[in-house]
Amino acid sequence: MTEATRSEPKRCAGMRKDGTPCTARVMGDKGDYCFAHDPQRAVARDAARRKGGANSATNARVEKLLPSHMRPVLGAVLAAIRDVRAGTITPAQGSAIASLAGAAVKVYQVGLLEERIADLEALQEGSTTT
Numbered sequence: 001m002t003e004a005t006r007s008e009p010k011r012c013a014g015m016r017k018d019g020t021p022c023t024a025r026v027m028g029d030k031g032d033y034c035f036a037h038d039p040q041r042a043v044a045r046d047a048a049r050r051k052g053g054a055n056s057a058t059n060a061r062v063e064k065l066l067p068s069h070m071r072p073v074l075g076a077v078l079a080a081i082r083d084v085r086a087g088t089i090t091p092a093q094g095s096a097i098a099s100l101a102g103a104a105v106k107v108y109q110v111g112l113l114e115e116r117i118a119d120l121e122a123l124q125e126g127s128t129t130t
């Protein structure tokens with residue numbers, strides 16, 4: 001192969017998961033490893049991977065936006081969607097779960113509004129008495 005004889009950039013000394021040598025270019029001039037295999041970067045890389053793995057799932061992203069009380073509701077709805085598609089529950093059962101989830105969300109929203117109103121009232125009382 002002409003590629004092997006050509007003067008190429010230094011290749012990574014690491015191994016791929018399948019046991020074949022990594023062919024990525026090394027980082028910088030004196031490195032022996034690519035970004036993925038550099039032992040010095042392992043800690044930061046693992047952290048990034050964990051973060052990326054957790055964030056890559058749409059569910060995880062949505063769950064981050066949800067109040068913790070609502071996460072089980074989302075979980076139930078997503079599970080119902082899966083089950084209806086898989087045929088393990090009937091569409092009617094799925095609809096029942098969806099409407100119950102909707103009811104739970106409404107109750108939660110009312111609670112949230114009550115809390116906000118109470119906070120606003122407390123603020124207003126504070127400002128009028130001073």
Ligand SMILES: [Zn+2]
Pocket residue numbers: 012013014015022023024033034035036037
């Ligand atoms: Zn590599």
